[in-house]
Amino acid sequence: MDLTGPGGAGAPSDQATIRRANLSLVLRQVSGSGPCSRSAVAAETGLNKNTVTSLVGELQARALVKEIGPRHAGAVGRPSLALVLDGAGVGALGVEVNVDYIAAYATDLAGRVLADRRVGFDALGRDPGRSIDKLAQVIGRTVADIGRLGVALAGITVAVPGLVDTSTGTVVVAPNLGWRLVPLADRLRCAAIAPDVPITVDNDANLAALAEYRCGVALGTANLIYLTGEVGVGCGIISGGRLLNGADGFAGEVGHIRVDPAGERCGCGRIGCWETKVGLAALVRMAAPDHAYGVGPPVVRDPEERLAEMEQQRAAGDPRVDAAITEVGRWLGVGAATLVNLFNPRVIVLGGYFAQLADRIIPVAQTELDQLSMRDAADRCRLTASDLGFGAASRGAAHVVIERVLSDPTTISIRNP
Amino acid sequence: MDLTGPGGAGAPSDQATIRRANLSLVLRQVSGSGPCSRSAVAAETGLNKNTVTSLVGELQARALVKEIGPRHAGAVGRPSLALVLDGAGVGALGVEVNVDYIAAYATDLAGRVLADRRVGFDALGRDPGRSIDKLAQVIGRTVADIGRLGVALAGITVAVPGLVDTSTGTVVVAPNLGWRLVPLADRLRCAAIAPDVPITVDNDANLAALAEYRCGVALGTANLIYLTGEVGVGCGIISGGRLLNGADGFAGEVGHIRVDPAGERCGCGRIGCWETKVGLAALVRMAAPDHAYGVGPPVVRDPEERLAEMEQQRAAGDPRVDAAITEVGRWLGVGAATLVNLFNPRVIVLGGYFAQLADRIIPVAQTELDQLSMRDAADRCRLTASDLGFGAASRGAAHVVIERVLSDPTTISIRNP
Numbered sequence: 001m002d003l004t005g006p007g008g009a010g011a012p013s014d015q016a017t018i019r020r021a022n023l024s025l026v027l028r029q030v031s032g033s034g035p036c037s038r039s040a041v042a043a044e045t046g047l048n049k050n051t052v053t054s055l056v057g058e059l060q061a062r063a064l065v066k067e068i069g070p071r072h073a074g075a076v077g078r079p080s081l082a083l084v085l086d087g088a089g090v091g092a093l094g095v096e097v098n099v100d101y102i103a104a105y106a107t108d109l110a111g112r113v114l115a116d117r118r119v120g121f122d123a124l125g126r127d128p129g130r131s132i133d134k135l136a137q138v139i140g141r142t143v144a145d146i147g148r149l150g151v152a153l154a155g156i157t158v159a160v161p162g163l164v165d166t167s168t169g170t171v172v173v174a175p176n177l178g179w180r181l182v183p184l185a186d187r188l189r190c191a192a193i194a195p196d197v198p199i200t201v202d203n204d205a206n207l208a209a210l211a212e213y214r215c216g217v218a219l220g221t222a223n224l225i226y227l228t229g230e231v232g233v234g235c236g237i238i239s240g241g242r243l244l245n246g247a248d249g250f251a252g253e254v255g256h257i258r259v260d261p262a263g264e265r266c267g268c269g270r271i272g273c274w275e276t277k278v279g280l281a282a283l284v285r286m287a288a289p290d291h292a293y294g295v296g297p298p299v300v301r302d303p304e305e306r307l308a309e310m311e312q313q314r315a316a317g318d319p320r321v322d323a324a325i326t327e328v329g330r331w332l333g334v335g336a337a338t339l340v341n342l343f344n345p346r347v348i349v350l351g352g353y354f355a356q357l358a359d360r361i362i363p364v365a366q367t368e369l370d371q372l373s374m375r376d377a378a379d380r381c382r383l384t385a386s387d388l389g390f391g392a393a394s395r396g397a398a399h400v401v402i403e404r405v406l407s408d409p410t411t412i413s414i415r416n417p
Numbered sequence: 418m419d420l421t422g423p424g425g426a427g428a429p430s431d432q433a434t435i436r437r438a439n440l441s442l443v444l445r446q447v448s449g450s451g452p453c454s455r456s457a458v459a460a461e462t463g464l465n466k467n468t469v470t471s472l473v474g475e476l477q478a479r480a481l482v483k484e485i486g487p488r489h490a491g492a493v494g495r496p497s498l499a500l501v502l503d504g505a506g507v508g509a510l511g512v513e514v515n516v517d518y519i520a521a522y523a524t525d526l527a528g529r530v531l532a533d534r535r536v537g538f539d540a541l542g543r544d545p546g547r548s549i550d551k552l553a554q555v556i557g558r559t560v561a562d563i564g565r566l567g568v569a570l571a572g573i574t575v576a577v578p579g580l581v582d583t584s585t586g587t588v589v590v591a592p593n594l595g596w597r598l599v600p601l602a603d604r605l606r607c608a609a610i611a612p613d614v615p616i617t618v619d620n621d622a623n624l625a626a627l628a629e630y631r632c633g634v635a636l637g638t639a640n641l642i643y644l645t646g647e648v649g650v651g652c653g654i655i656s657g658g659r660l661l662n663g664a665d666g667f668a669g670e671v672g673h674i675r676v677d678p679a680g681e682r683c684g685c686g687r688i689g690c691w692e693t694k695v696g697l698a699a700l701v702r703m704a705a706p707d708h709a710y711g712v713g714p715p716v717v718r719d720p721e722e723r724l725a726e727m728e729q730q731r732a733a734g735d736p737r738v739d740a741a742i743t744e745v746g747r748w749l750g751v752g753a754a755t756l757v758n759l760f761n762p763r764v765i766v767l768g769g770y771f772a773q774l775a776d777r778i779i780p781v782a783q784t785e786l787d788q789l790s791m792r793d794a795a796d797r798c799r800l801t802a803s804d805l806g807f808g809a810a811s812r813g814a815a816h817v818v819i820e821r822v823l824s825d826p827t828t829i830s831i832r833n834p
Contacts, residue, residue: 017463018435046434223664237759239661239668246656246761247640247798253758253791258751261677270789334675341670342654342759344663372687374670381664 019055022047023409026055027085030065031109031406035082056083061414063089064109064405085110090405090412091151093142094397096159096204096390097135099123099176099231100303104142105394108151109402115142118390123177131177132184136191143194153197154412155401158184159204159393161234166249169201176231200400204228205252206243207396208351208388209236214399216388218347225339226386227254227332228351230303231280237343255279259334277331280306280353286324288313303353322360329361332383333368340373340381351386358385436472439464440826443472444502447482448526448823452499473500478831480506481526481822502527507822507829508568510559511814513576513621513807514552516540516593516648517720521559522811525568526819532559535807540594548594549601553608560611570614571829572818575601576621576810578651583666586618593648617817621645622669623660624813625768625805626653631816633805635764642756643803644671644749645768647720648697654760661760672696676751694748697723697770703741705730720770739777746778749800750785757790757798768803775802 025045030036033044042052059065066086087109096103100122106115119138123131139156146153162174169185171177185199209226218224222241228234235252237244244251255275256268263272267281276282280303287310314321336348354361362383369383386392405412439462446458453461459469476482483503504526513520517539523532536555540548556573563570579591586602588594602616626643635641639658645651652669654661661668672692673685680689684698693699697720704727731738753765771778779800786800803809822829 239656239663240659242657242659244656244661244760247763248761250761250791251656251759253761256791257755257758258676258789259678261751262679334678338674338755339759341674342668342756343661344665344667344670346664372675374667374673 020408020410022051023055023058024407026052027059027064027409028406030059030083031085035068035084037082041083058414059409060086062409062412063087063415064409064412087405088112089151091146091149091153092398092401092405093139093146093153093156094159094207094394094399094401095135095139095142095156096207096393096397097123097131097177098161098204098393101390102135102138103390103394104138105391105398106142106146107398107402109154109405114146114149114151116391117142128177128179128182131179132182132187132191136188136193139188140191140193143197153194154405155198155200156188156194157200157202157207157397157400158188159207159397160184160201161204161230161232163248163250163253164201164203166200166202166245169199171201198404202397202400203234203236203249203252204393205234205236206245207236207394207400208234208386208392209238209349209396210243210399211388211392211396212349212386213238213241215395216349216386216392217384218349221347223343223345224347224349225343225345226349226351226392227336227339227354228392229278229280229354230352233275233279234352235339237345239343239345254335254339257335257338259331259338274331274335278328278335278354283324283328283353284310286327287318287321304356307353307356325357325360326364328357329364330368332361333365334372336365336369336383337372340369345381348381348383349386350383351388351392355385355387355389437825437827439468440472440475441824443469444476444481444826445823447476447500448502452485452501454499458500475831476826477503479826479829480504480832481826481829504822505529506568508563508566508570509815509818509822510556510563510570510573511576511624511811511816511818512552512556512559512573513624513810513814514540514548514594515578515621515810518807519552519555520807520811521555522808522815523559523563524815524819526571526822531563531566531568533808534559545594545596545599548596549599549604549608553605553610556605557608557610560614570611571822572615572617573605573611574617574619574624574814574817575605576624576814577601577618578621578647578649580665580667580670581618581620583617583619583662586616588618615821619814619817620651620653620666620669621810622651622653623662624653624811624817625651625803625809626655626766626813627660627816628805628809628813629766629803630655630658632812633766633803633809634801635766638762638764640760640762641764641766642760642762643766643768643809644753644756644771645809646695646697646771647769650692650696651769652756654762656760656762671752671756674752674755676748676755691748691752695745695752695771700741700745700770701727703744704735704738721773724770724773742774742777743781745774746781747785749778750782751789753782753786753800754789757786762798765798765800766803767800768805768809772802772804772806 029041029044038052042049064087067081069081090109093106101118101120103118107113160171160174163172171179171182171184173180184201188199212218212226224238226236233255235254237252256273258272259274260272264276266273266276310321366383442462446461455469459466481504484498486498507526510523518535518537520535524530577588577591580589588596588599588601590597601618605616629635629643641655643653650672652671654669673690675689676691677689681693683690683693727738783800
């Protein structure tokens with residue numbers, strides 16, 4: 001139930017606002033359906049045909065919608081022109097900065113991929129300033145590539161593994177990057193890599209959840225949770241088709257919920273955090289105590305390198321590897337059950353190393369989940385592996401930009417005739 | 418971020434819809450502010466003055482708004498008439514059915530209390546059919562009283578301690594009532610106690626959370642959690658000004674999240690559920706093992722009777738009572754920390770027996786919460802006691818009805834001139 005009523009937080013419904021809302025409604029309709037006639041749009045949206053014709057005219061002037069055809073409406077009757085999403089000239093750039101890589105992903109409004117690159121680097125080996133310089137450099141190169149394609153960027157969103165004040169684009173704290181109170185959006189604006197292009201910042205797991213909702217294995221599932229296994233455990237929650245933020249944008253901090261009062265001490269100083277049971281460090285510690293991460297700030301190594309080592313160890317007949325994976329699966333199910341009881345999601349999508357070990361982790365975790373969660377909700381929630389790999393957060397970030405255009409097409413300027 | 422964009426799930430913005438939205442906008446403005454002029458409403462809503470005048474006219478015709486005054490706008494100038502909420506002829510009835518009582522609470526749109534009664538009964542001593550007959554009887558009597566006041570009911574909402582399919586008004590399961598798959602809304606409609614009056618059903622903790630948000634100690638806090646201590650533990654979550662429902666309306670099932678893998682077996686058959694640490698049965702078991710509830714379906718006794726016994730026991734110098742309350746407070750904080758990490762609420766409002774023991778439970782729980790939850794969010798979340806007592810759910814239920822009227826004033830018919 002939306003307690004704020006229509007118009008969200010009592011937003012005024014003056015003529016300009018209504019026009020914007022209707023432009024958005026028509027643009028979403030065209031982008032959501034296949035090629036469709038103006039009458040079909042009118043029928044679907046409930047707007048009258050003349051209004052639709054006028055709105056479509058404006059969307060065409062903004063190069064967001066175009067006509068194809070003529071298609072014949074039927075055996076008889078005038079041929080009708082079909083509307084499709086244009087937006088080939090409008091680009092959306094999503095960037096993820098993580099401990100050991102920077103990923104950049106860009107599409108135009110119609111979904112054509114304009115850029116998709118991943119650059120390795122070591123965040124902990126640099127001070128925040130040098131990391132941001134590197135980030136700005138990667139963004140700058142991508143923006144230039146997009147420019148050469150004759151596409152105008154509608155926005156840039158950056159995904160960060162930490163707590164973000166989305167209103168100001170400030171990273172409050174990103175432990176694995178060693179960042180605290182970094183005004184990232186401002187810093188990138190100062191770098192002047194993309195003048196006049198809006199830059200926003202959000203939590204990486206939130207954006208990955210959005211990507212799963214928009215283009216992943218759980219496409220269109222209005223109640224889903226994205227869980228990613230890294231050195232830490234990240235979580236993004238979509239509830240009722242909305243990203244759950246909480247009072248300060250800090251919702252979904254699953255890594256440090258206590259799952260075992262008799263458990264080990266976590267890097268955060270608390271006892272029995274979920275991270276100490278299912279984080280990558282925990283897996284490695286159980287599988288190979290001799291090469292384990294220390295407590296406290298984790299030693300940063302490429303996760304895939306770690307997993308490759310473990311597979312060799314397993315191939316060499318070390319039984320601790322399978323035992324460790326089973327134990328992680330069990331505890332993954334325990335924590336997932338808490339999430340199912342509290343959020344009643346339909347799907348929990350697993351990313352990071354969870355996805356890479358999915359065939360061995362999921363069966364164990366699903367069994368535990370089904371036993372521990374309230375039946376009525378649990379038998380409707382399944383664990384599944386993400387297929388977006390390292391691209392999830394940057395894809396989600398690009399979708400945030402597209403979402404802004406769909407919500408307010410007037411942000412895209414009218415082309416000169 | 419609302420991923421469905423303006424207009425919610427792509428709702429059409431045709432003229433009728435826009436008119437409804439604007440009627441709602443003006444009605445909310447008048448109901449939210451003190452007496453105000455048409456110009457003030459225009460300024461606040463962003464609607465132009467002529468539109469406001471026309472909308473106010475319609476709201477007057479529906480007897481939802483009236484004029485008072487004349488007040489003098491200032492030292493000079495024409496006296497202006499002020500608008501206030503009328504709605505004295507429109508009633509909202511909220512009813513709560515619980516294990517040992519039925520509560521009914523009704524107000525008119527302007528907030529005047531029309532009915533407020535609580536009737537004791539024993540749900541477990543009756544089969545569902547007889548309980549529903551009793552419920553219908555209480556509702557019927559209240560509806561008659563409201564009718565005698567010359568007030569027309571806009572709707573009835575019933576609060577139930579269980580999992581509810583709100584779309585059909587079916588109680589999926591309410592363990593403490595012994596109900597399973599009860600089509601409550603239909604059954605009450607058949608009882609014909611209030612022909613043509615819409616009847617809806619929802620979870621009691623959800624409705625109590627709504628009451629706290631609308632008229633309780635956390636009035637207006639857009640991110641709050643309501644926790645109620647009974648034989649079980651109930652929870653309602655308001656996130657971003659919305660009641661969190663999840664995929665099946667089962668979100669917030671906190672009672673059976675596992676907080677202690679080495680804990681006791683719960684009535685549900687699982688191990689270490691939060692309910693086994695903070696439920697009323699757990700408190701009594703710790704304070705007075707000799708009078709403890711058994712495992713399995715709880716023996717139903719009036720909670721206040723239980724607490725009174727415990728106070729006597731304490732007065733008689735039994736140290737187990739204070740020890741038990743401290744232990745409950747500690748575990749309340751442990752579970753609350755999980756909620757804070759996952760939902761990032763600003764306030765957690767405590768109801769049921771938690772509220773009755775608040776001065777002894779909250780200090781212990783708050784300390785534990787601050788230690789266990791992620792600092793950035795935790796130092797912004799406080800535990801506080803509800804002051805709505807047994808009336809929370811029925812008040813929230815009445816607010817659901819009022820909310821529907823505010824969202825769509827056209828549901829109230831135009832009075833004959």
